[in-house]
Amino acid sequence: MRALVSGYSFNDTKFNRAVDMRRQPGSSFKPFVYATALAKGWKPDSVIHDQTVALPAALNWNPQNSDHRQLGAIPLRKALALSRNLASINLLQRIGINTTRAYIRRFGFTDEALPAGLSMVLGSGALSPVKLAEGYAVFANGGYHVIPYFIQRIEDGDGRVLFTAQPPQACADCWYQRSDTPTPSPPETAPAPNPTAERVLDPHVAYRMTEMLRGVIEHGTGFRAKKLKRSDIVGKTGTTNEVRDSWFAGYQANWVAVAWMGFDDFGKLGWGEEGGKAALGLWSDFMRVALVNQPVATLKMPSGELVVDTTTAPDSDLPPPEAEPVTASVPVRTAPTVRRTPVVTRAAKPPVKPKPTPQPKPKAPRVMDELF
DSSP states (O other): OOOOOOOSOTTTOOOOTTTTOOBOOGGGGHHHHHHHHHHTTOOTTEEEEESOOOOOGGGOOOOOOTTSOOOEEEEHHHHHHTTOHHHHHHHHHHHOHHHHHHHHGGGTOOGGGOOSSGGGGGTOSOBOHHHHHHHHHHHHTTSEEOOOOSOOEEEOTTOOEEEEOOOOBOOSSSSEEEOSSOOOOOOTTOOOOOOBOEEOSOHHHHHHHHHHHHHHHHHSTTGGGGGGOOTTOEEEEEEOGGGOEEEEEEEOSSOEEEEEEEOTTOOOOOTTOSIIIIIHHHHHHHHHHHTTTOOOEEEOOOSSOOOOOOOOOOOTTSOOOSSSOEEOSSOOOOOOOOOOOOOOOOOOOOOOOOOOOOOOOOOOOOOSOOOO
8 A cells, every 4th residue: 555545634533434434336346247247258349238127026126327228238348438237237137146246256355345136236335445446456467366555664763674564466567568767677685575466367357357447438437537648547437326425446557546535424425526526536636646757558468368267156046147148249239210200280279278287206216326
């Protein structure tokens, strides 16, 4: 951990929100479900349906997209970039809840962040900003699970080193290419190398997820990050019910950063403070300084082929999947709407009838909507 802010006043409250807080991450959690799909053989251009989800009436749950529209058959990369709730729920239903939960645990998440229901893909679990950063670091470093640590070295008053951290680390030179100065020669007495962290994600999955998360910046809900004018930053927005939590989680070759905004009493932030604006503004302010004088990094294509994860878990509470994922080789197009000109005839005016008093329509509950 290089920087951490856990509140605005230590004198006012000593509660560490970055580490000890548990909040719903909203749609910033979706990438972990999409990564599960890629690991199971889906591709970024595989088609998923952004349409109403068939749910038992007993659940009393009617999830919707934030714009209350349905796009039909769309590629996975578009569903993630535009943060389509219905498409994401359909994807989780196709993979299976238990299978997905079992796979996502490798990112370091516990059951607290993995509720056993379809709302999991919308971020209905609970986690801390540091835990979310730990999960995104797996994408950022090519698939290695590294655990955040805070103390690198302890010295006594005379400068004697009492403790030096040697946490497992990801491969430092096998993922990103940087167009900066050549690597300096190692010192004469180099310290013992740190152990290598466990690789929990196929590098091809990490590569494809990084490309898809770049689409969030280029074409989706994280478009405001383009003001940084960096082609090597990626991330995902997140907003919970009634804009009570605003998230943005993202990374670059050298940094993984998570920004959260909210109230301790779960009060509403207000309209327009969604993850793509409020939290992304915080994240951009930090990254603007962190990336000063750092060259743009280029991600290397992994060698070899993706090894598909075929392990499954019983999902007896779900209907069987419809079919194997269908790969779209061309953009999905819908038939154009034909507009017909109505024929108007003149007739005698009918007697004027009193207009009935309009009744207000009940509003559908908004469950974990991703707001733009």
